[in-house]
Amino acid sequence: MRSGPLPKIGGKLRELRRRRDLGVRELAARSGISHSTISLIERDKMSPSVDTLGAVLDALGTTLTGFFSDLRSSLPYSPFYTSSDLVEIGKEEAISYRVIGFDHPERQMLVLHERYAPGADSGQEFVHAAQEAGMVLSGSVEVTVGDQKRILKPGDAYYFDSRLPHRFRNVNNGPSEILSAITPPTY
Template sequence: MEAGFDVGSRLRHLRKSRDLSQRELAKRAGVTNSTISLIEQNSVSPSVSSLKKILDALPVSISDFFAGDAPSQPQPFFRADEMTDIGDGHLSWRLVAARRPDRSMSIIHERYPPGADTGTDMLEHDGEEGGVVISGEIEITVAREVAVLRAGDAYYFDSRLPHRFRNIGNHECVIVSANTPPTFSDGGQELHHA
């Protein structure tokens, strides 16, 4: 997660603003009560999929979670240290313009270390996504199609199709991707790799 971003406090604030107990949020999200407690205490760093399940139960998108309550004024340029990392501490997904109000798309600088995997549960959500592999290689499954993409290769698909990303190589894979709508999902039990 982004250095300096207090995941625990943000989750606690959102939970309390919706007048939910830790137990009720855990029940809605399908996770244990201790999971919510440990995240709120910053004792554990949740995976993106775990955090997504919890946020879907509120419902709050990953983008909105990391954007915070006060959007920034629109600006055209962003330095590397100004992008919000919405990864899970192992995978890095840096979101461009996370705090920009009324964003119409998400642009993400993704880094997958060797062995990284979005998980055996295939991801599905409304929208479309595409990207270009900058370095390394990534195995992408979309519905029943599987391909290994390398630097310069690209993908574009309907995000409602079940999909998965895995770095099967020995080097980090870097991807620059975009998806729309920018919220990844607007509730339900949907997940996204970014």
């Protein structure tokens, strides 16, 4: 898996404080965190605990979630992925789910290259709050959605509300592959 640099939070924290026209000592008084600790955090000389950072951000009128989502969106990333960059989240021997764009800082969908061994079955029908679409690239896959069932071959596709019970089963003698997308990425 590719891993980029961890975001440095000090500069962003200092920017928020200055934008609010606060000095370090004033922020310390408002947050209950010592001015020396805030200074060390702003210079990236200290990694704060979640509680410490939360107290400082509360005093600045923002949240941990907002602070980090803004930081993540500014991280550099490549829009291209080699085969070795795809992160495996399945059981490689039966069903392989390789994620495309796993480390994208603002990923809002799950894109998978799925590979099913002969006879592989996703198991009991499952549900999750999303929409799901895919296309069979090779082999033959039996897809069950609610009370409907169909065998899909290369070029055949599906699109359904994932809150309906669904299941995938390779009915081919060899491996079968699907390229799929799920949004939001709840699976």
